[in-house]
Amino acid sequence: MINITGKRTFFIGLSLLLLTLCASGIQAAGNGGNLEEATPNTVVLTVSPVVEKFSTPIITRSSPITRFTATARPTKTVTPSSTLRPERIFIPAGQLTVPILLYHRIIDGETTNRYEVSLKSFQDQMEYLSKNGYETITPLELTRVLLKGGDLPPKPIILTFDDGYRSVYEYAFPVLKEHGYSGAVYLITRDVGAPPYLTKEQVIELFANGWEIGSHTVSHEDLIKKPALAHEQLIESKEYLQSLLNVEQLTVAYPYGRADKNIATLAAKYAYSAGMGLGITNNHSTATLYFLSRREITSNCDLNCFEKIVTGQKLEP
Numbered sequence: 001m002i003n004i005t006g007k008r009t010f011f012i013g014l015s016l017l018l019l020t021l022c023a024s025g026i027q028a029a030g031n032g033g034n035l036e037e038a039t040p041n042t043v044v045l046t047v048s049p050v051v052e053k054f055s056t057p058i059i060t061r062s063s064p065i066t067r068f069t070a071t072a073r074p075t076k077t078v079t080p081s082s083t084l085r086p087e088r089i090f091i092p093a094g095q096l097t098v099p100i101l102l103y104h105r106i107i108d109g110e111t112t113n114r115y116e117v118s119l120k121s122f123q124d125q126m127e128y129l130s131k132n133g134y135e136t137i138t139p140l141e142l143t144r145v146l147l148k149g150g151d152l153p154p155k156p157i158i159l160t161f162d163d164g165y166r167s168v169y170e171y172a173f174p175v176l177k178e179h180g181y182s183g184a185v186y187l188i189t190r191d192v193g194a195p196p197y198l199t200k201e202q203v204i205e206l207f208a209n210g211w212e213i214g215s216h217t218v219s220h221e222d223l224i225k226k227p228a229l230a231h232e233q234l235i236e237s238k239e240y241l242q243s244l245l246n247v248e249q250l251t252v253a254y255p256y257g258r259a260d261k262n263i264a265t266l267a268a269k270y271a272y273s274a275g276m277g278l279g280i281t282n283n284h285s286t287a288t289l290y291f292l293s294r295r296e297i298t299s300n301c302d303l304n305c306f307e308k309i310v311t312g313q314k315l316e317p
């Protein structure tokens, strides 16, 4: 009799298949090094992962990064909604429809480029979601349900914020809290603590309030253009966040929303639970787990445009 006690066996199927690559692919914003994302007009990439288990990362950590003491995740402290929430509904594994919105900065004043959304617009958008019965879930929740099935609110939505700007803490966080919502913020880990990016303490506070914290790599390199950097960009940022937050499971948002088969394969190999891209659909499946379609909310998206995105209607060109 063979005794295997004490051995943790984990296996991650790394077989990723590129199923579809639309003709023009994703185009970078091309704005001279700004940390902005590609325009998702012709997405794009579907990958078919076979991921058996995500709970154990394949990374071994040689020397732990300094930990903050406030890493324990307390019970959610969000303000409860005054209205009764409808019961959750069981969703079988395989596919589901959830709008995943993408924001960058929230600005208290006039916006100056497409990556900024005014605080007033953001408040109106969250008010719309609240009045129409939407409830936030996180990318990890979506991942779990896609892979295993599970209960979700009747009208789930995911709110993501790329780059980790401090304005997410200053403006988005209080608005979401007011509605009992939480978001997901994808950090450029090298920039944590340096203005205008979130501080470690702010990141920890968001996490403690039910937000998901994910990787936007170490320094926001275009991984398709520089695949040689993918290893350190994906692994070092993951280790940083795992140590900071005392978590194992993380998702990654590809810089500029750009990933190809190679990069998506690496995200799976390095035990990320999912990869966030850009797209034009709210439908997701296990085949798109490493390039989940996010809908960018730009500065000029009014409530009519917002409603169309959230409800999956076609946008006018």
Ligand SMILES: [Zn+2]
Pocket: 035, 036, 037, 162, 163, 216, 220, 255, 256
């Ligand atoms: Zn970015």
